[in-house]
Amino acid sequence: QSALTQPRSVSGSPGQSVTISCTGTSSDVGGYNYVSWYQQHPGKAPKLMIYDVSKRPSGVPDRFSGSKSGNTASLTISGLQAEDEADYYCCSYAGSYTFAHVVFGGGTKLTVL
């Protein structure tokens, strides 16, 4: 069982938008603005897509956006493209006195139909 809860899978057709949720607690997602999202293709290392809840690293398309409300963070991918098909993980700082300094969600498999 992961510390943060994500749907196991989502899907969408090319050009559509999808949103992946990430639910934590007031001790992680709700308590800090250090929520990040990672994209992972099979056999590859994770890639940072969103940091500080809603900021995009250089080179990440603006089709990717992040937000947070209370204890739930969300990643929205608009204008779906075939290359977006991958696993997506959310992540949050959890403070210095919890069972883990940083916690991840269990991952969401995005299928582009």
Next chain:
Amino acid sequence: EVQLVESGGGLVQPGGSLRLSCAASGFTFSSYWMSWVRQAPGKGLEWVANIKQDGSEKYYVDSVKGRFTISRDNAKNSLYLQMNSLRAEDTAVYYCARDLLQFDYWGQGTLVTVSS
């Protein structure tokens, strides 16, 4: 260009030890926290440990406390993970990552398999 290259993985028996290394280049290694993150086969990501720039603070996930030790050598631009008393559930790809409370650069990973 930032590069992180892990090494040291392999097959080890339960109860055994292994030391992972991560060679960093392309950035001022001594200015950043660094982390180890692992991924069991077919499973999700799990943060394992991190270390402050000067090594004065270290944090671990509960499941490895007392068994794993993270360390660094800023003169060699290298990060390490000493893993003792290994268990089958420690089998995973281990990634090193630059840590800004979020992980902006990752290595390619090194596979650790704990099995008899």
